[in-house]
Amino acid sequence: MRGAGSHDSEVPVVELCGITKRFGDITACEQVDLTLHRGRIHGILGENGAGKSTLMKGLIGLVLPDAGLIRVNGQICAIHDPLIAAELGIAMVHQHFSLVEHLTVWENVALGESGRLNSTEVRRSIEEIVDLYGLEVDYDAQVGELSVGLRQRVEIIKCLCRDPDVLVLDEPTSVLTPDESAELFSTLREVVAEKGSAVGLVSHKLDEVLSVTDEITVMRDGRVVASMLTEQVEAGHLAKAMVGREVALSSLSQGSEEPESFKRVFKQQASPLRVGVAGVVDTPVLQLEGVTGRGRGQAMPLNNLSLELYAGEIVGVAGVAGSGQRTLADLLSSLVSLDAGRVLVNGTEVLAGKPGAMAKAGVAVISEDRHDSGVVLEMSVAENLFMATPHRVARCGVINQAQAHRIAREMINEFSISCSGPEAPMWSLSGGSRQRVVLARELAASPDVLVAAQPTGGLDVGAIEYIIECFQQAVTTGMAVLWISSDLEEILSLSQRMLVMAEGRIVGEMSKAEASLEALSELMDGGSQR
Amino acid sequence: MSRGIRINEWLLMYVLSVVVALGVSSVVVEATGGDWWPVLEALVEGSLLAPGRWGETLGVAVPLVLVALGTVISSKAGLVNIGQEGQLLMGAAFAVYFGFLLGGPGVINLVVVMMAGALGGAVWASVAGLLRFWRGVPEVLSTLLLVVVASQAVGYGLKQQWLLLEPGADRGNRNQVSQQLASGNRVPRLDFFGNQFPVTVFVAVVLALLVAFMLARTVWGMRLRMLGHNHMAAHRVGVSATSYGLAALGVGGAFAGLAGAAMFAGGGFSFGNYQLGPGFADNIGWTGLLVALVARERVLVVPAVAFVFAGLRTGAGFVNSTGVESRITEVVQALLVLALLLPPAVVFLRTRRQARSVALLKA
Numbered sequence: 001m002r003g004a005g006s007h008d009s010e011v012p013v014v015e016l017c018g019i020t021k022r023f024g025d026i027t028a029c030e031q032v033d034l035t036l037h038r039g040r041i042h043g044i045l046g047e048n049g050a051g052k053s054t055l056m057k058g059l060i061g062l063v064l065p066d067a068g069l070i071r072v073n074g075q076i077c078a079i080h081d082p083l084i085a086a087e088l089g090i091a092m093v094h095q096h097f098s099l100v101e102h103l104t105v106w107e108n109v110a111l112g113e114s115g116r117l118n119s120t121e122v123r124r125s126i127e128e129i130v131d132l133y134g135l136e137v138d139y140d141a142q143v144g145e146l147s148v149g150l151r152q153r154v155e156i157i158k159c160l161c162r163d164p165d166v167l168v169l170d171e172p173t174s175v176l177t178p179d180e181s182a183e184l185f186s187t188l189r190e191v192v193a194e195k196g197s198a199v200g201l202v203s204h205k206l207d208e209v210l211s212v213t214d215e216i217t218v219m220r221d222g223r224v225v226a227s228m229l230t231e232q233v234e235a236g237h238l239a240k241a242m243v244g245r246e247v248a249l250s251s252l253s254q255g256s257e258e259p260e261s262f263k264r265v266f267k268q269q270a271s272p273l274r275v276g277v278a279g280v281v282d283t284p285v286l287q288l289e290g291v292t293g294r295g296r297g298q299a300m301p302l303n304n305l306s307l308e309l310y311a312g313e314i315v316g317v318a319g320v321a322g323s324g325q326r327t328l329a330d331l332l333s334s335l336v337s338l339d340a341g342r343v344l345v346n347g348t349e350v351l352a353g354k355p356g357a358m359a360k361a362g363v364a365v366i367s368e369d370r371h372d373s374g375v376v377l378e379m380s381v382a383e384n385l386f387m388a389t390p391h392r393v394a395r396c397g398v399i400n401q402a403q404a405h406r407i408a409r410e411m412i413n414e415f416s417i418s419c420s421g422p423e424a425p426m427w428s429l430s431g432g433s434r435q436r437v438v439l440a441r442e443l444a445a446s447p448d449v450l451v452a453a454q455p456t457g458g459l460d461v462g463a464i465e466y467i468i469e470c471f472q473q474a475v476t477t478g479m480a481v482l483w484i485s486s487d488l489e490e491i492l493s494l495s496q497r498m499l500v501m502a503e504g505r506i507v508g509e510m511s512k513a514e515a516s517l518e519a520l521s522e523l524m525d526g527g528s529q530r
Numbered sequence: 531m532s533r534g535i536r537i538n539e540w541l542l543m544y545v546l547s548v549v550v551a552l553g554v555s556s557v558v559v560e561a562t563g564g565d566w567w568p569v570l571e572a573l574v575e576g577s578l579l580a581p582g583r584w585g586e587t588l589g590v591a592v593p594l595v596l597v598a599l600g601t602v603i604s605s606k607a608g609l610v611n612i613g614q615e616g617q618l619l620m621g622a623a624f625a626v627y628f629g630f631l632l633g634g635p636g637v638i639n640l641v642v643v644m645m646a647g648a649l650g651g652a653v654w655a656s657v658a659g660l661l662r663f664w665r666g667v668p669e670v671l672s673t674l675l676l677v678v679v680a681s682q683a684v685g686y687g688l689k690q691q692w693l694l695l696e697p698g699a700d701r702g703n704r705n706q707v708s709q710q711l712a713s714g715n716r717v718p719r720l721d722f723f724g725n726q727f728p729v730t731v732f733v734a735v736v737l738a739l740l741v742a743f744m745l746a747r748t749v750w751g752m753r754l755r756m757l758g759h760n761h762m763a764a765h766r767v768g769v770s771a772t773s774y775g776l777a778a779l780g781v782g783g784a785f786a787g788l789a790g791a792a793m794f795a796g797g798g799f800s801f802g803n804y805q806l807g808p809g810f811a812d813n814i815g816w817t818g819l820l821v822a823l824v825a826r827e828r829v830l831v832v833p834a835v836a837f838v839f840a841g842l843r844t845g846a847g848f849v850n851s852t853g854v855e856s857r858i859t860e861v862v863q864a865l866l867v868l869a870l871l872l873p874p875a876v877v878f879l880r881t882r883r884q885a886r887s888v889a890l891l892k893a
């Protein structure tokens with residue numbers, strides 16, 4: 001719709017034809033065709049594991065396709081190395097940044113150049129980019145000290161300095177606040193307008209693909225299932241193409257006319273069950289009193305944070321990356337200890353940082369980074385399911401293998417974990433299935449408090465829908481859920497009460513009635529000005 | 531996406547690397563004026579075929595198995611213990627000291643000796659453990675350096691009659707050795723077709739089975755492995771890195787110490803002839819560490835690998851008698867050890883590369 005005129009007349013800058021890539025038995029891409037045109041933003045939409053990233057990695061030479069060919073400016077190219085891609089003018093902003101934290105911004109930008117390192121020249125080229133697109137950044141700052149949003153800006157500057165014809169972004173907004181995302185997209189628009197570059201935007205977020213792209217390719221199970229111009233698209237149709245069935249999800253809410261069954265579900269439980277029998281106010285199941293303590297590594301410390309959580313409610317904790325959300329989740333995972341303050345579960349103080357103390361007290365956690373403290377990849381699915389409560393399947397310290405397998409199989413069925421069986425190694429599972437294993441394990445411990453830290457991060461709509469359903473079920477049994485997320489819409493639609501976190505503290509609280517995207521967003525950003 | 535390597539692939543790799551090692555060895559032997567065929571023959575004769583040799587090899591394999599089992603336990607918890615040589619020596623010293631101090635009739639004394647050995651190894655490894663968990667000293671360094679301390683400490687003990695030195699013999703200029711274990715207190719030896727070996731062979735096999743069971747099927751073993759693979763996840767579900775880590779190092783050391791005791795009480799002519807003296811450990815600790823590496827931490831493979839390494843040792847004795855210089859024999863031995871280490875290394879690199887491509891796919 002905003003493209004640089006008709007594209008039929010010119011040679012497309014990139015043409016992928018019949019790209020096929022298999023990893024062992026798994027087909028990541030099957031006969032995929034994709035065309036990127038100058039001056040247009042092309043959205044590549046699909047669930048996790050749909051093959052989007054693999055396809056793009058094939059384009060920049062990180063993955064060698066098994067079949068198919070790539071044409072750049074009409075010429076057939078064999079891109080078996082990222083250096084070749086760079087020479088052809090193809091650059092990629094990765095989902096996980098490829099920056100060196102201990103180097104400064106300009107050093108990171110210069111990384112990968114050959115020849116003598118000329119700092120003034122590098123700085124000048126950064127300045128040019130900065131002036132052109134208004135991407136403010138201190139090029140002498142150490143990358144490790146920058147916020148996630150700024151890091152991504154550095155990553156983009158790094159790509160733009162090489163003046164690419166084709167710019168590929170892999171899930172660029174997964175770490176950004178709504179404001180930062182909006183900024184990113186306006187920059188992208190400028191790049192397209194100024195240089196006439198072609199942009200490939202890989203995403204699993206429907207709304208952003210709908211709002212910024214010119215054309216869309218939808219992938220599912222490694223195949224292209226739909227391909228169209230954005231102006232001719234309907235959101236519902238797109239979601240269906242992506243998942244392969246009808247879905248009801250809040251992330252469509254922006255401007256789409258589908259209020260969804262999803263929201264209806266939430267309205268059924270409007271008020272928290274804070275007042276117990278006979279009108280006596282319950283003790284909170286989880287109470288944090290002025291907790292102060294350092295986070296792990298570079299994480300934001302907690303700074304006199306207090307909050308209360310009551311049985312049967314879902315409380316959202318909103319905040320940008322680096323607001324201390326991670327440390328809060330770590331605290332409730334017994335991973336960090338405190339300098340001051342107390343943690344009480346059901347009125348009893350729990351020693352922070354002591355191995356397993358929180359879990360024992362009844363706090364279950366779905367951690368932000370599954371691989372960090374959520375699962376053990378080298379162990380079997382069954383072992384991962386029982387690692388928090390091994391005594392369920394053991395007698396006198398000896399594991400009853402038959403019983404363990406039987407219960408594991410039940411859990412695998414109940415939570416639809418797709419794996420070859422209880423003995424399947426954890427690493428063989430997909431991201432969504434791993435998350436289901438975590439969910440199954442944590443719920444099986446029948447905890448009083450369930451802490452979910454960015455539980456939908458990196459998951460596709462189907463898996464998100466499932467997780468939300470599980471939580472809904474859980475709160476009806478009196479469990480309390482602390483939903484820590486940087487996805488505002490998710491928090492808005494899910495929680496009955498919202499807390500906003502910034503600089504390691506709670507800076508605001510809102511009930512469902514008074515909360516809005518704008519109000520939350522303002523609080524989040526207000527707190528993050530440093 | 532199969533991470534497992536098929537068995538014939540393994541065999542092929544081992545056969546190839548051993549053939550290459552033998553080829554290089556023969557070139558080395560020929561170049562230094564020897565004959566390679568008799569060397570090879572002597573190696574096989576000395577480890578297996580000559581009268582009484584396979585029993586001898588079995589006997590040497592016992593401490594190797596024990597040391598390797600301990601190594602596997604420590605490394606399952608994610609700890610790198612490379613001080614088995616010192617822990618073994620300390621175990622032997624404790625065994626000697628308490629064995630003669632407490633006395634007791636035959637079997638009881640033997641049990642005392644074994645338990646004291648395990649205790650000695652455990653104490654020595656726990657020094658490294660305490661340094662690690664109280665002061666954050668890397669266990670790789672402390673265990674290694676404690677080997678030197680152990681050998682000096684035992685050397686000192688062997689000069690003091692109230693410690694280890696044989697009493698009543700204070701004539702000058704003699705070897706500093708301990709008292710010899712009385713024949714009634716030694717590990718009984720069995721005789722099969724002229725091959726003698728100590729009954730500790732069976733103890734070692736039973737212990738291997740026990741360790742395998744413990745690691746795979748007990749809550750303790752599962753939590754230990756969890757700690758080794760992902761200490762964050764382990765911490766969250768209540769596995770204390772300190773207590774499990776200390777236990778893993780301690781038990782690992784105990785196995786090395788037990789190996790020392792078994793060498794003292796049942797090693798016979800292969801190891802010090804029931805006496806503790808200078809150079810007693812004789813690289814068994816280091817070799818046991820290699821056994822664990824080659825077995826790639828799989829407990830049930832340990833005995834087989836230990837037998838092969840023991841064979842290299844007993845065979846080397848015969849090679850010396852072919853007239854080839856002992857330095858050259860050592861080169862041959864080292865080449866064969868390298869050949870055994872190569873396939874696991876190749877597989878390690880390959881799985882890592884594969885894991886990376888899987889990670890790329892999942893990303």
